[in-house]
Amino acid sequence: MGESTIGIPASDEPRRSGLRELGRRLGQIDEIGVIGALVVLIVLLAALVPETFLTAQNFINVSRQASYVGIMAVGMVFVIAMGDIDLSVGSIWMFSSVLMAIALRDGYAIWIAVAVCIVAATSCGLLNGALSVALGIPTIIVTLGTLSLYRGLGLVVTEASPVSGYGHDTWFFAWIGGRDPVFGVWISVWVMAVVAVFGWLLFNRTPFGRRVQAIGSNVQAARFSGIRIDRTRLLVMTLMGFIVGIAAVVALAFNRNGSPTVGVGTELSVIAATIIGGTALTGGSGSVLGAVLGALIIALIQNGLALLAVPPAWSVAVTGIVIIVAVTLDYLIKRRQ
């Protein structure tokens, strides 16, 4: 069916200029706001600090910094598109990665430690979903509680100090925490790409993804359509935990030691990346690609400000401004349609 002929019969239609037609077509791309913001940011930084910013090394580093938030943002797209929110992802990250570090310290094999991390993170997500469904409480409230609960448990098991005391000369740290031999890109970035591809397919091409969006769009109509709301919510929150587990594994491979301070405030970066990427906070739709690009934007801002020798505290404030600009841009473009 002709997407270009929606609306007005061709005969009455004034001839569009090429530029307006291009603008209209660009406006139909869901991620146009975040792509626009990304382009503006890159052009700006390239103009301001060309010699340090426009290097392959810099891009490779920025993409690694973006990767952990980017991986988690893929899961957050499902959560927010369903009309929910998960505030506990930073704490799940910390809790699961210190458990993994403890497993390593206590001499378990690497694959057991990885399994501990993933299982712990997935269980945290499952618990979030189960509490919300069983008690009938919104996930924002449940995860506000588990945000403290999981981090608190992490502090208990680590006694609030970093977990180390295991060798870093294994294939795991060298490989997962390293860079690929062909392009020199960090493995965590490749993991983000794989998670994003699977997430995109799941979100856009499967009944599960469609149902998640249906719940966010109109929960009552979703119920009347035979969608099992509780089951879907449980699955989405569990999936979120699982994805945090993946991020925790690759982050620990790079950071090497288990730190009880990792992930503080990360939930806000993850949510910000998702929103910047064009996922509506009201639910009903979302963009996996946008969320990954959103994570890149956040990393680019921090990178750019560092290159510009701006004090790190300012980068937090500027991130906030960029969120507002990107979301406004997205809104303005979409409203015109």
Next chain:
Amino acid sequence: MDANVRVPGDEIIRLDRVTKRFGGITAVNDVSFGIESGEIHAVVGENGAGKSTIMKMLAGVHRPDGGTLLLRGQPVTIADPLHARNLGVSIVFQELNLFPHLTVAGNVFANREATHGPGLLDERTMVAATRRVLDQMGVALDPNARVGRLSVAEKQLVEIARTLQQQSDIIIMDEPNSALSAAETERLFALLRRLRDKGLTIIYVSHRLEEVFAIADRISVIRDGRYQGTWAIAGTTIPAIIAQMIGRRLDEAFPQREPVPAEAPTAVSVAGLRVGTHVGPVDFSVRAGEILGFAGLEGSGIGEVFHVLFGLAKPTDGEVVYKGRSAAPRSPFEAIRQGFALIPANRRDEGLMTSWSIRRNASLAVLDKLLDRLGMIDRGRERGLATDAVRKLHVATDSIDKRVVNLSGGNQQKVVVAKWLATGPEILILNDPTRGIDVGAKSEIYALCDELARQGLALLFTSSEIEETLGVCDRILVFHKGRVIREFARGEATKADVMHWVAGGVIPEVEEVVGQKGEDPRLST
């Protein structure tokens, strides 16, 4: 306002060659007609005919692109709704614009709060004034009641109280009764007549011609953005108005029904069903190929029974026998698997994802049947499903990717129907399927019901318009206070008969007999 000094019959509003365009579409085209002061003037037309646009111009929501609006003989340019209100024009929208968390008085005075001292709310004055207005209306509502807890009918009264408090002498009612029961509608009409007799002008926009003929003094018809004419109600008939509305005579709105063969198997039966504390015991059965009608007021238990059959509510007692098994579905998911489908009463809240495309809405209940080998949604088949449905049900759209929010009510409802027919149901429950849709789409729904029954589906049908239930169904169960109190075969009952039993089998008490209760023979025994 000077409503009292004007002689009834003066033209209070005149549209002179008014035109309104939205983009390339002319919604209102060169419309000229007048509304007299002190009359109830109905404006009717199919969905999308332009009647709401005209009302929004009068209420200051839209501005005409051409032509002139005259108010009390003077040309006016209405800047915004506030200006309209200051000119004495108020509109009561179909979707009521109330604040559920505020009280009745709070709503009546919303944005015009009475204050004393340094800007503190003067609750006492507002409550007293609200009580005065409600008394004038003859309505027993507590000014301190929270609006969110009121029924739809009561909310509508609050809206009317607000317009009266604002001293409006022209009140526009936009589709006022689409959610009201027969008794509530009758009360509303009595109020509107009283207001008219006090000199107010009421413009009444509606689809429901039966009710328009019961309330209006004159009627104007809009079709495709053009004015068709104005008639005195006494001098015209419903078929004549329908012909004006749709541009052709609707000889046979309801399909002919063949009797259901006696050997047709029972599709589903219900025995001793109770829901909650107020509904039941209910017994009935419906055969394959039969359209079973349900007539009753809001709250008579029909909705609850439908919800049990579709797994949305749990019965407290009794059983549902389906395919030889006693099993009420425990969830809509299960109900759909067993072959039930429900067209819900509230299209926007329960039927559709309004921001989604036709395609995505049509496929939502059958996603699992559209999978390719990898477990992904086969987009070709999804498009095929939507394209077929759009064609078969005559959904007026240029693309299956159009968002349903941009469709008219009738076309939206067809998308809901498409979604449920896609599940291949054996039992189709239709809960007021024609609410708020135009005449043409209504008769298409009737014909579809007939066709589906012929294909062997069992249909459970209810409508807020009793004529419809009479015209569509093979058999009608009358519900009152949670129980079936009467059953009629097709053709056995008139509308008056059904109304009689819907009200509980007694003569409904109408406002006019209040005060003569002593003479009521039922009370003197």
